[in-house]
Amino acid sequence: MKKTILFTCLLALSGLSTMAQSSKFTFGIKGGVNYSNLKTKDDLTNENSILGYQAGIFARVGGAGLYFQPELYLGTKGNEYTGIQTNGSITDVKGEIKFTTLDVPLLVGTSIGTSKLNLRFMGGPIISFILDEDNSLGAAYNQVSDFGNYKNQTLGLQAGAGIDLGNLTFDARYEAGLSNISKSEKYNQQQRLFHLSLGLKIL
Template identity: 50%
Template structure:
C-alpha cells in the first residue's frame, strides 16, 4: 500500500514538473500538538516544533509541494491496562526528533498575492532520536518502549498565502505501528500550525 501511494505521488510529481508554469522555494517553522493513540493506555497531547523548507511546483491552480523539516513530537501516557485487564494510573513519556518528508498535492483559489489552498498527501517520518521514561507498570508490555526508526502517515489541511507569507494548518494521521511490539500498537497523530516565507 505504501509503495503504491508513493509511486502514484512520484508519477504525479514528474507530470507536474513537466507541466510546471511556476516554481517556488521557501522556509517554514511552526508548532504541533501530538499524541500517540494506543488502545491499551490513556494519553495526553504534547507540544512540539518543526523547522525546514518547502518547494511548490505547478500551474495556476494545481500544484505539488514536497517538504523536508526537522520536528519534535511526543506523547504522555497517564494510565495503562495491565494483563489482568485492569486500568491503573501509570505515567510514561515519549519524545521523538524526526526528519519529516511529506509530498502534498494541492489546489489553490484566488490571486497570485492572496489565495487559499487545500492539500493532502503522504508523509515519511524518519526517527533521528527518541527518549522515553516509563513507570514500572509498563514493564510487562514487551517492546512497549522499543520504537521503529520510521513511520508512515498522511497529511491533509488548508493554507493561506498573502504575498510571500504562508500559513498552514494540517492534520497528520499515522498509518503504521511505530512500536516494535505487535501486541501493543501505537499510532502517532498530530495537528500542526506553521508559518512559511517564500524566498524564490
C-alpha cells in the same frame, strides 16, 4: 537507516533542482508547532497530547490551480502517558515519550486566488524517520517489556488548508499515522498530530 535518510535527502534535493527550472516554482523556509499523541489499538493506554515543533524547507511547483509541494523538516512529536495496560489491568505511569523526527511530506494541492492572496487545500503522504527518542516514564515503563520498542520510520497522511499573503504562507493540517510506530502488534500505536505553521517564500 542512515543510508535511507541520505537517499531521501538527495532525492528531495534532486527534485528541487529540477523544479527550479519551472517558471512557477516557489521555495521557502517554514516553522511551526504541533499537538500530538499516540493512539493505541483497543485503548490499551491512557494518554494526553503534547506540544512539539517543526522547522525546515518547502518547495511548490505547478499551475492552473494544481501544485505539488514536497517538504523536508525536523520536528518533535510523541505522547504523555498516565497508564499502560498490562496483564489485563492499567499500570499507573506518568511521563512522556518524545521523538525527534525528519519528516518528508509529499503533498498535492489546489489553490484559489492570485499570486499575492490565495487559499490552498492540500493532502498527501508523509514519511517520518525517527532520529532520537526520549522517555521519562521511569520504572513502570520498564516493567512493560513489549511496549516501548519503536520502529525507525513510519508512514502517515496529511491533509489541510492554507493561505498565502504575499511572501508569507500559513498552513493548518491534520496528520494521521497509517503504520504502526510500535514493533509490538499488541500496542499498535499510530501517531496523530495537528500542525500550525508559518512559512516565508524565498524564491
